[in-house]
Amino acid sequence: MSSDRRKPTRPPAITRRSFLKRAVATGAGAVAATLAHLPAGEAAGNELAEGIAEHLGPGAVAIDLRINGELRRIAVEPRVTLLRALREHLGLTGTKLVCDRGACGACTVHLDGRPVTSCMMLAVDARGHEITTIEGLGSPARMHPVQSAFVEADALQCGFCTPGLVMSVAAAISRNPSASPDEIRRAVAGNICRCGAYPHVFDAALKLVRGGRKQGIA
Amino acid sequence: MSRRVTLSLGIEGATRDVTVVIPDDEPTPWQWGDRFEIVGRPTPRVDGPVKATGVARYSYDVDLPGMLYGAILRSPHPHARVRRLDLSAASRLAGVRAAISMGVREVRFAGQEVAALAAVSSDIAADALKLIDVDYEPLAFVADMDLAASDSAPRVFEGRLNVGKSSSSGTGDTEHALASAAVVHEATYTTAVQTHVSLETHGAVARWDGDSLTVWCSTQAIFGVRDDLAVYFNLPPEKVRVICEYLGGGFGSKLGSGPEIVIASRLAKAAGAPVKLMLSRDCEHIATGNRPNSEQKVRLGADRDGTLTAIDLVERGSGGIGGGSGSAGPFRSIYRCPNIRTQETNVFINAGPSAPMRAPGWPQGCFALELAMDELARKLKIDRLELRRRNNVHPVRAVEFELGARAFGWAGKSAAKKLNGPIRRGIGVAGSGWPGTGISGPEALAIARRDGRVEVRIGTQDIGTGTRTIIAMVAAEELGIPLEQVVCEIGDTRYPFSVPSGGSLTVPSTAPAVRQAASHLKEKLFRIAAPLLGAEPGDLETRGGVIRVRFDSSRALKFADVCRRIPGDSISAQGERVMNYEGFYNQQGGCQFAEVEVDVETGIVRVLKVVAVHDAGRIIDPLTARNQINGGVLMGVGYALFEARRMDPQTGLMVNPTMDDYKLVGPLDVPEIEVMFVEVANGYNNTGSIGLGEAANVATAAAIACAVHDAIGVPVRSLPMTPDRVLAALGEA
Numbered sequence: 001m002s003s004d005r006r007k008p009t010r011p012p013a014i015t016r017r018s019f020l021k022r023a024v025a026t027g028a029g030a031v032a033a034t035l036a037h038l039p040a041g042e043a044a045g046n047e048l049a050e051g052i053a054e055h056l057g058p059g060a061v062a063i064d065l066r067i068n069g070e071l072r073r074i075a076v077e078p079r080v081t082l083l084r085a086l087r088e089h090l091g092l093t094g095t096k097l098v099c100d101r102g103a104c105g106a107c108t109v110h111l112d113g114r115p116v117t118s119c120m121m122l123a124v125d126a127r128g129h130e131i132t133t134i135e136g137l138g139s140p141a142r143m144h145p146v147q148s149a150f151v152e153a154d155a156l157q158c159g160f161c162t163p164g165l166v167m168s169v170a171a172a173i174s175r176n177p178s179a180s181p182d183e184i185r186r187a188v189a190g191n192i193c194r195c196g197a198y199p200h201v202f203d204a205a206l207k208l209v210r211g212g213r214k215q216g217i218a
Numbered sequence: 219m220s221r222r223v224t225l226s227l228g229i230e231g232a233t234r235d236v237t238v239v240i241p242d243d244e245p246t247p248w249q250w251g252d253r254f255e256i257v258g259r260p261t262p263r264v265d266g267p268v269k270a271t272g273v274a275r276y277s278y279d280v281d282l283p284g285m286l287y288g289a290i291l292r293s294p295h296p297h298a299r300v301r302r303l304d305l306s307a308a309s310r311l312a313g314v315r316a317a318i319s320m321g322v323r324e325v326r327f328a329g330q331e332v333a334a335l336a337a338v339s340s341d342i343a344a345d346a347l348k349l350i351d352v353d354y355e356p357l358a359f360v361a362d363m364d365l366a367a368s369d370s371a372p373r374v375f376e377g378r379l380n381v382g383k384s385s386s387s388g389t390g391d392t393e394h395a396l397a398s399a400a401v402v403h404e405a406t407y408t409t410a411v412q413t414h415v416s417l418e419t420h421g422a423v424a425r426w427d428g429d430s431l432t433v434w435c436s437t438q439a440i441f442g443v444r445d446d447l448a449v450y451f452n453l454p455p456e457k458v459r460v461i462c463e464y465l466g467g468g469f470g471s472k473l474g475s476g477p478e479i480v481i482a483s484r485l486a487k488a489a490g491a492p493v494k495l496m497l498s499r500d501c502e503h504i505a506t507g508n509r510p511n512s513e514q515k516v517r518l519g520a521d522r523d524g525t526l527t528a529i530d531l532v533e534r535g536s537g538g539i540g541g542g543s544g545s546a547g548p549f550r551s552i553y554r555c556p557n558i559r560t561q562e563t564n565v566f567i568n569a570g571p572s573a574p575m576r577a578p579g580w581p582q583g584c585f586a587l588e589l590a591m592d593e594l595a596r597k598l599k600i601d602r603l604e605l606r607r608r609n610n611v612h613p614v615r616a617v618e619f620e621l622g623a624r625a626f627g628w629a630g631k632s633a634a635k636k637l638n639g640p641i642r643r644g645i646g647v648a649g650s651g652w653p654g655t656g657i658s659g660p661e662a663l664a665i666a667r668r669d670g671r672v673e674v675r676i677g678t679q680d681i682g683t684g685t686r687t688i689i690a691m692v693a694a695e696e697l698g699i700p701l702e703q704v705v706c707e708i709g710d711t712r713y714p715f716s717v718p719s720g721g722s723l724t725v726p727s728t729a730p731a732v733r734q735a736a737s738h739l740k741e742k743l744f745r746i747a748a749p750l751l752g753a754e755p756g757d758l759e760t761r762g763g764v765i766r767v768r769f770d771s772s773r774a775l776k777f778a779d780v781c782r783r784i785p786g787d788s789i790s791a792q793g794e795r796v797m798n799y800e801g802f803y804n805q806q807g808g809c810q811f812a813e814v815e816v817d818v819e820t821g822i823v824r825v826l827k828v829v830a831v832h833d834a835g836r837i838i839d840p841l842t843a844r845n846q847i848n849g850g851v852l853m854g855v856g857y858a859l860f861e862a863r864r865m866d867p868q869t870g871l872m873v874n875p876t877m878d879d880y881k882l883v884g885p886l887d888v889p890e891i892e893v894m895f896v897e898v899a900n901g902y903n904n905t906g907s908i909g910l911g912e913a914a915n916v917a918t919a920a921a922i923a924c925a926v927h928d929a930i931g932v933p934v935r936s937l938p939m940t941p942d943r944v945l946a947a948l949g950e951a
Binding site for chain 2: 094097100135137138147151160189195198
């Protein structure tokens, strides 16, 4: 999509009014999912007297997103999800759309290091956050340890759910490098793999955790 | 010209010599005693890195310059006449580039394709769909099999009965045998409709270049799609190219050319631009296929000692507006019995058509047969495993029952105390199976390059089972080079022909063609190496990346050094998959053991452990094979406990076309799974391999149902065994 010469937009403060407006527009589930990943201060403070922080749309607006360490400017309609912005506007097709309602985890990316389902978040709401996608984690020539562990343990079959699972496991292990088997299971509880590669996913994650414990690294 | 070879075939400790006639240029089939460097070793899949990093390009990821986004308008009515369809308002919306009608006069399920359009963005395409004006005349419909079977039910197809013609098959006289049997068990078993839920939905990206059509599509059969499109657009097949580099699951639903592939191609033609059309999740559930439901009336007769004297099945099921129901396979194959009769009947209802799904008919049939066997064993007061041993027909399954019972601890668990408050523990076992040993047809091309790399090309596709890896391993084994030296190119109709990836066909059909191509390439390289080594080509062998004289290993050249002598850029050799010759056994065996916990207060069933014992001839890669068995087991857990398409008979709509309301097995539902393989030198083809995908899925739900029966003392005769059904079964006890 075309670039825009306007200066970078800043993320709006979330207010009770804009929260409710968006809840109506996008469905409460989406907002709940989005809010759950926002820093506490951002959701609570900065309430404006009149409430409305900014008007966006209905046409395309230029936004800046920080993705995999790079600032990218795109023009998207406010209704475009972060997932579709990544795939259709930024060419980052590693992140997959599967259920389109936050039920399967295939679209998991990291927002400020935490896993979020990008199908449940609007692209405009991702402004001001550090977004990491599967492409930002590693490449075939320089795989992230979680990616290497997945390959070695054969923790995948068709591979369509794999980017989401890798992102969930990577987030869990960076949060707790010596995560227990139970913690790993809970970390991937929201990821659906129809081929049923879960047992090998657990193998991959546990090898990493054990290896990490041994070497003292995540 | 052909030659005779005597092979040692069978399982360890029970081999027999079989003399086969094979073409002269066919490599000698692998048999007992052969030693391998690569085949049989657990090997991470070669395309793991591109999949784990998101680089693998699925049809859904294809992005072409100027590409439009397609969308399909579907009927909201389960049965209606289309009186009028007006595309003009939709066509006028800014950004819409093409709009087409499917030309249907009558729709027969809610979700049937009515019209389609392509626009510059997926949002505009979605907006434009709302502007298509359709005048429907709703007609009477029926979305329930029992209702559809009644005489007064609305007809799904005008002038045709909803209840189809029965297909029967039999040996002996079951009625007579049942009348004279010492013990008879009779009951009715039902199973729900299961949908495939491939994570990559059906769809395609289509591009025309003049009168040539290129389609990237999510398919299990690139050549089938090519031929269908060639017929549809009246083109010679070589004008159609179908590409499927990576495939996000299929499980049988992607064996045909779905409407969305033709629609994407038609839209691309009308718009004069490439079109991407991938289905949404709800449409994937509703319109792309499913495993039909079943109602199975089973009668078993046996002597006092547990010898089966009669097996009788009367089945009916609904494939929606399609056929394809049936469950007789296991009844005719797993147990030996002189009197077997099966009757299958398909019933039409106003719902999406069925499609083959992982061992079509077998998980349904295995569930009914095996739970009936458990109920019979109870009447006979014979151990359930012993009853199966006595009647089992398959020599490999006989070994598998023993191995599995030991690993599972059958004897100990049978005797153990099973009570802990409201929690009851139980165990079950079920026989598996799947017929077939692969088919002829595939060809392969092996190319050696001057840098020592070998490329193998074959027009198969990887449904997720690791096809690239298997092919590369077989080629590397035959050529005696490290796996890293082999590059495997698949998923393009420009490569040599191969068969669909379904029905456990892929490995036993493709691997032998690849092995033959590699063997022919090896002969050509030996002809280059022979004069350099002062030997005859027939005296050479290749192992560990070195070509050497068989009786004098000091005369040797590196494989890569021989390749450097290739006069041109490369040399290549073709191979073909020849017809099956004789072998050990033309079916897989297999069996699975399950242990469950049932809460008799809530009705919730938890699967604790599954031991899956399987054979697939020669296992090429035990790592990917184990993964595939795990997957079959887990799909079976879902089939046993969760999965059901719910149709509302009042509206004719599927009420759970999502991934939360249609419940799949998630990470927290995974039991402990132990996979065991029994290696069989099986013959039939030069690798002795058989496919694995179907048998992995056949017995799981059955074993779980038997375990639930054991735990609570009453059978739950309907799948899925949801808490309400478990409680109802307990209430009737």
